[in-house]
Amino acid sequence: MLSIGLLGCGNIGHIIAEYQGNWKVVALYDKVHERACELALVSGGTPYENFEDFINAPFDLVVEAASVKAVKAYAETILLHEKHMVVMSVGALSDPLFRSQIIGIARRQKRKIHIPSGAITGLDNIKVGQIAPISRLLLRTTKNPASLGLPASERTLIFEGKANECIKEFPRNVNVSVALSLAAGREVDVELYVDPAVDRNIHEIIVEGVFGDIFIRVNNLPSPDNPATSYLAALSILSLLTNIEEPLVVGT
Ligand SMILES: NC(=O)c1ccc[n+]([C@@H]2O[C@H](COP(=O)([O-])OP(=O)(O)OC[C@H]3O[C@@H](n4cnc5c(N)ncnc54)[C@H](O)[C@@H]3O)[C@@H](O)[C@H]2O)c1
CATH class of the missing domain: 3.30.360.10 (Dihydrodipicolinate Reductase; domain 2)
Known part of the structure; x- marks a missing residue:
């Protein structure tokens, strides 16, 4: 079963932690530690108080649902720790220098950086x-x-x-x-x-x-419990995680 480290425990983090999928959230980190603790109760994962301990925990993939700043601060370390990444705060990749740096690291480390369709389709x-x-x-x-x-x-x-x-x-x-x-x-x-x-x-x-x-x-439409988040963006990440390890790949 795919094991996930959740970086960012806000609106989207809640939806991921609450969903019963074919993956398991095993580690959680948020700069507001209480939020990681709250979602740890829902998901059964371990909340970490600092990023260093979080990234050294044993899991396959980081789901970033935090902020552009978090992507810029942590993407390199995540990939160097041989974790794959799903990036929700895709605005971070508008910086061409940063983008080519982390793509280069991912290539060397043989890791993937996934961008969900988020709030759009096509x-x-x-x-x-x-x-x-x-x-x-x-x-x-x-x-x-x-x-x-x-x-x-x-x-x-x-x-x-x-x-x-x-x-x-x-x-x-x-x-x-x-x-x-x-x-x-x-x-x-x-x-x-x-x-x-x-x-x-x-x-x-x-x-x-x-x-x-x-x-x-x-x-x-807004998410049923989180009016600030488009429901399609939350569903998009759930479907990406559900399909990520499947041998049949549709619509890429
Ligand atoms: N790609 C898309 O279509 C799409 C759609 C919706 C949201 N988003 C993006 O996804 C991200 C999460 O959205 P949300 O609605 O869950 O936001 P949110 O504000 O509800 O939650 C973000 C959480 O991340 C934490 N956080 C922020 N910066 C951090 C850092 N540097 N280190 C650790 N924790 C940090 C915050 O404390 C908060 O708990 C946002 O950047 C948002 O812009 C993308």
């Missing part, structure tokens, strides 16, 4: 962009203004530009655009709207290439 075939160039790749995201802490009485475009610029202004909304960019092997154009009439996080993905065109619209 990353599978957007990877054709690495083979046949994509001429247009646009992510149009619409959120309620409250979720960005902005006042708006009508639908308003608050950002238009490249994903790497959006990262600087709206760091909490980068994960999806960075995952798209990594899959397609090119920069993503982003339009970010706030709209008081919507109560879901809506991601529209528009792709054009030599194959034709694609339009995807994802209307994300």
Whole structure:
């Protein structure tokens, strides 16, 4: 059975720890130690007070559900300790130097860094962009203004530009655009709207290439117990973990 070290015991960490899957959470670490202790009771794993002890515990794979800072601080050590990684805070990989460093270490250590589809879908075939160039790749995201802490009485475009610029202004909304960019092997154009009439996080993905065109619209509901997390993002990590060791690999 796959054994997991959980780095980050917040909203997504809860959903992972509570799910009865074909894996076992054996070690937990959070900078707020009480959170690791709380989830240890749910999962039966051991909470560690410092990262050094956590990473030396015997398990196969770290699931990061913490923050961009945590990925930057710990990814190298995780891979050097011969653990595979699942990264939720994929915004960390928008830094090309950091990205090539950790990919190089993973290659030498023969470990994998997995990026779940998270709050969107379609990353599978957007990877054709690495083979046949994509001429247009646009992510149009619409959120309620409250979720960005902005006042708006009508639908308003608050950002238009490249994903790497959006990262600087709206760091909490980068994960999806960075995952798209990594899959397609090119920069993503982003339009970010706030709209008081919507109560879901809506991601529209528009792709054009030599194959034709694609339009995807994802209307994300919040998780039943955690309104801050799109349920699809949480389900996505559960399905990744469920399938990670299966011999039949579908839709990659
Ligand atoms: N890829 C996607 O589509 C997607 C979707 C949703 C969330 N996310 C990302 O996943 C991450 C987790 O999301 P969440 O909703 O569970 O967040 P959360 O805030 O509920 O939980 C994060 C937990 O990690 C801990 N933490 C933060 N930095 C840490 C560090 N340096 N070391 C140890 N512990 C640390 C916090 O104390 C907290 O308990 C976030 O970075 C979020 O942006 C990605």
